[in-house]
Amino acid sequence: MTFMKKRVFFLFSFLFWAISPVFSQNFYPILPKPLVLEPKEGTFILPPNPVIAVAGTDPVLRRLAEELAHRIGTAAGKDTKVFAGNFRVRDGINFVTGKDAKLGEEGYLLEITPKRIVITAEQPKGFFYGLQSLLQLMPAEIYGSVRAENIPWSIPCCYIEDRPRYAYRGLMLDVGRHLYPVSFIKKFIELIALHKMNVFHWHLTDDQGWRIEIKKYPKLTQIGSQRKETMWGHYSDQKYDGKPYGGFYTQEEIREVVNFAREHFVTVIPEIEMPGHASAALAAYPEFGNNPDKLYQVGTKWGVHEDVFAPREETFRFLEDILTEVIDLFPGQYIHIGGDECPKNQWKESRFCQELIRKEGLRDEYGLQSYFIRRIDRFITSKGRKIIGWDEILEGGISPNATIMSWQGTEGGIAAAKQHHEAIMTPGNFCYLDHYQADANTQPIAIGGLTTLEEAYSYNPTPAELTPEEAKHILGVQGNVWTEYMPSSEYVEYMTFPRAIALAEVGWTLPSHKNIDDFKKRLNIHKKRLEYWNVNYFGAPLNRTFIYQWPSKK
The missing domain is CATH 3.20.20.80 (Glycosidases)
Structure with a gap:
């Protein structure tokens, strides 16, 4: 091949790479954007009877796989089976438990080839987020509640390594x-x-x-x-x-x-x-x-x-009783106690509050607010x-x-x-x-x-x-x-x-x-x-946009 022919060949190859949907960034409309996304050539085509293989017997992973199977069955009309076991299936989706410390609790790997899809994570939350990315690579109809007709159920090949910036x-x-x-x-x-x-x-x-x-x-x-x-x-x-x-x-x-x-x-x-x-x-x-x-x-x-x-003291007992019931209802580590926009006038005018400020050696009513929060902090701790x-x-x-x-x-x-x-x-x-x-x-x-x-x-x-x-x-x-x-x-x-x-x-x-600009392109898809999802987002089609009639400000 002559030098000029080589230049023309590589030019057309580059243009194909740039405009091909396989390699176009817009063909991977994942939100939020992954840490690493490497486009690969080809697509994975959902077979008539997809199989989802879940490594191990974790009931949470089994539930996630069943939910994916249900979504594929509903939207694509494909009879999807879930199996548990330490094996990988071809023409199917594999949940593989990894021990890669860099992934952490929420990280995942997603590898899509023409032959199979593999989601790897350390924890169920990582599998869940990997699953969200996989769904976003499918046609939007995957989120529908009825079977979508005449949809090419293909997924672009890629390699994704992903984890969040903040906890x-x-x-x-x-x-x-x-x-x-x-x-x-x-x-x-x-x-x-x-x-x-x-x-x-x-x-x-x-x-x-x-x-x-x-x-x-x-x-x-x-x-x-x-x-x-x-x-x-x-x-x-x-x-x-x-x-x-x-x-x-x-x-x-x-x-x-x-x-x-x-x-x-x-x-x-x-x-x-x-x-x-x-x-x-x-x-x-x-x-x-x-x-x-x-x-x-x-x-x-x-x-x-x-x-x-x-x-x-009786107020603190009242609030502690409330918080005891709240803590029983919410198992997470945090309880939000507000603390904002607390006017001090009633405390300034209260003889009890002024005596408490002197007794506790507080600077002023702002110190009294800090005293109040510390009391609640001790109880919640x-x-x-x-x-x-x-x-x-x-x-x-x-x-x-x-x-x-x-x-x-x-x-x-x-x-x-x-x-x-x-x-x-x-x-x-x-x-x-x-x-x-x-x-x-x-x-x-x-x-x-x-x-x-x-x-x-x-x-x-x-x-x-x-x-x-x-x-x-x-x-x-x-x-x-x-x-x-x-x-x-x-x-x-x-x-x-x-x-x-x-x-x-x-x-x-x-x-x-x-x-x-890249975000907006992914957002448009x-x-x-x-x-x-029937979300009335800002900018939705006019027949879906919500207008609430208030009296005129004039």
Whole structure:
């Protein structure tokens, strides 16, 4: 072959490589983006009767394999069998338990050749995440609930080595302001798991509603879960709908949700607010407030309320009783105790609080807040658990065992890490999904602010100010869905997705591997999957987009 012919040959070979769907990055639309993805030539074609072989007898792996078989059977109409044993099948899918220390609890290997598919992991969670990547390489119809006709059930060949950047990858849902059915809570958890996030932070109490059944204190739900009306329209309108609103989750329902989350490798972290955001609790049990003669009521207005718990011994016993039941319901290591937006006026005006400040040698009311948090920290620690608090619990001095959730910016997380405390980064300008995501004039009402998909995606949770040793204390990242302006589950979906998917990639993928244009290309393919999941995401087709009519702000 002459020199010129060689040049032409290699040029056409390169162009084929660049545009071929086998090698195109867009042909591997996995979210979040894997650590290593090596395209390979060819495809694996699902045979008429696929076989899934599971190495060993782990019942969890067997369940995952059965779920995959069911999905293939439903969407592709193929009779898929699951076998257990230490062998690998051709023309099938193999779950292989590996002992590769670099994979860890959540890592996996996925190898797809024309002859077989092999998922290798050390732990069930790794197999689960490997399975999510495999499903995302199949046609989107794999997520359908009926058989898809005339679909080429082929999967592009590749080699994937994958594990997450951060151990904590969470999404918070506020049910204090608006309540959502258990069916939607489960769907929300499924979507968390689908995107390889692993924490559901359940904000269960606030001024506007107490949403968790506590057997010892039934008035928390009899009274505290009910408000007489709800703000209608934007806060500045100061309008109300005049309609009673209420509801709560029974302990049976909570156990159902926790078990469902466990099956999807998602940890549920409950949040019980204290010492502030206590209006609903005090409406039920006013004796634990700073003025027992006051007629407290469940909040009807958004924002910060003055009513806070009094730091009396009987209050701590009350909260410890509540937390005892909460701990019994939620087996994860963390209990979130809030700690944010605690006004100090009632403590300043309380003779008891001022005497307690002097008795304990506290600096001021901020020191009293720290005293309050330390008391709760000791109790939760005695139960073998850890507390998480919003970054205000740094005020007056951090509690010994506390993990900080940094929302007012990155400063709280930086301060915690420098004091060798663990921190979860969730600064509002990147991670608050109640903000507008486009021009407010084109969108349903939101609380304010603007956090675009691009801005959420650009976030790096590890602050540059930290040394490598300090940076180890950054556990991860979380998106927060505050629901003052989200009266329905459709509205929650509209505000949450796809920005939560961007944050999922922030938590999983190394910054050097991220690219917003590449992310958007993968997301465009992923949107069809969201439609099969019946997710009302922002930008969905017009016949699916949710519009909620509020009074005019004028």
